[in-house]
Amino acid sequence: MPGGRRGDPGPCRKRRRRGMRLILRPSLLLMLAEKENHGYELYDQLSAFGFEPQQLDSSIVYRDLREMEELGLIESYWDDDSKGPKRRMYRILDAGQTRLKEWIESLKSIKNRINQLIKRYKSN
Amino acid sequence: MPGGRRGDPGPCRKRRRRGMRLILRPSLLLMLAEKENHGYELYDQLSAFGFEPQQLDSSIVYRDLREMEELGLIESYWDDDSKGPKRRMYRILDAGQTRLKEWIESLKSIKNRINQLIKRYKSN
DNA sequence: GTCCTCTATATGCGGATTGTCAATAGATGG
DNA sequence: CCATCTATTGACAATCCGCATATAGAGGAC
Numbered sequence: 002m003p004g005g006r007r008g009d010p011g012p013c014r015k016r017r018r019r020g021m022r023l024i025l026r027p028s029l030l031l032m033l034a035e036k037e038n039h040g041y042e043l044y045d046q047l048s049a050f051g052f053e054p055q056q057l058d059s060s061i062v063y064r065d066l067r068e069m070e071e072l073g074l075i076e077s078y079w080d081d082d083s084k085g086p087k088r089r090m091y092r093i094l095d096a097g098q099t100r101l102k103e104w105i106e107s108l109k110s111i112k113n114r115i116n117q118l119i120k121r122y123k124s125n
Numbered sequence: 126m127p128g129g130r131r132g133d134p135g136p137c138r139k140r141r142r143r144g145m146r147l148i149l150r151p152s153l154l155l156m157l158a159e160k161e162n163h164g165y166e167l168y169d170q171l172s173a174f175g176f177e178p179q180q181l182d183s184s185i186v187y188r189d190l191r192e193m194e195e196l197g198l199i200e201s202y203w204d205d206d207s208k209g210p211k212r213r214m215y216r217i218l219d220a221g222q223t224r225l226k227e228w229i230e231s232l233k234s235i236k237n238r239i240n241q242l243i244k245r246y247k248s249n
Numbered sequence: 250g251t252c253c254t255c256t257a258t259a260t261g262c263g264g265a266t267t268g269t270c271a272a273t274a275g276a277t278g279g
Numbered sequence: 280c281c282a283t284c285t286a287t288t289g290a291c292a293a294t295c296c297g298c299a300t301a302t303a304g305a306g307g308a309c
Contacts, residue, residue: 017266017295017296019146019147019266019296020144020147021296022296023147024239031242031246040257041256041257041258051234058298060259060298061297063257063258064295064296085257085305087257087258087304088257088258101246108239108242109243113175114148115236115239117174117175118148118151118174118229118232119229121155122155122229145267146266146267163287165287182270183287184268184270185267185268188267191288209276209277210276210285210286211274211275211286
């Protein structure tokens with residue numbers, strides 16, 4: 002199976018989504034701000050943010066986590082006590098909290114711009 | 126000067142902005158729904174949608190217009206009556222009106238997702 | 250035991266999209 | 280005729296995303 006998960010692989014291709022990371026990264030960071038976690042479960046819980054597994058490959062999640070680690074926003078360690086394969090657990094760092102705040106502010110401004118656009122559209 | 130416009134060229138690099146296309150294309154299409162226009166002026170008027178010239182290269186605008194034309198959303202013709210260099214005027218087509226409506230709906234759902242995220246962030 | 254499935258992470262490829270910058274060219278003003 | 284403003288286009292590099300694939304431990308079926 003591709004990077005995706007359980008369920009029939011089927012011939013349904015994932016559509017290419019533009020600018021997903023705009024919401025994806027803040028979502029991941031927010032989840033890590035709430036509690037430390039590993040990639041597989043974070044991927045699972047992304048549905049709470051409107052990401053359906055069928056339209057998001059898990060490899061993107063793992064890659065983003067590694068990238069955020071390189072940026073010093075989060076750090077990781079191996080959890081060997083858990084069952085099954087080892088898990089790479091992530092926890093947020095101070096720099097991550099700061100960045101999360103910035104991203105939220107940025108999203109607010111995007112939201113406002115979208116609102117303006119919708120308003121202007123409605124007024125024909 | 127690069128794709129940018131008037132004002133000192135200066136050594137100030139444009140900052141990389143992510144996911145701006147998400148709003149850019151609907152903005153352009155909405156402006157064309159209001160009145161036919163050419164790229165240079167559309168670029169100018171993007172400030173009304175929160176795009177500052179310093180953070181958006183005009184070449185992106187031209188490229189998006191060509192792309193929307195290839196998709197059959199808009200059409201173009203040369204305006205030779207105007208002063209200065211010839212202008213490629215764009216007008217929206219029916220398919221463009223339809224697509225604009227879809228894009229607006231899509232933006233609404235993105236807005237909702239952003240709202241959810243912000244709400245979850247606030248509740249610590 | 251052997252096979253299959255589920256959990257869990259990682260990496261490489263290739264095409265699509267994006268950002269930056271340079272080139273072109275007519276018009277205008279000194 | 281030289282600099283500047285208007286207006287558009289193309290080239291190149293970097294990034295992004297979907298897909299395929301590799302690895303590997305644990306548990307159940309038989």
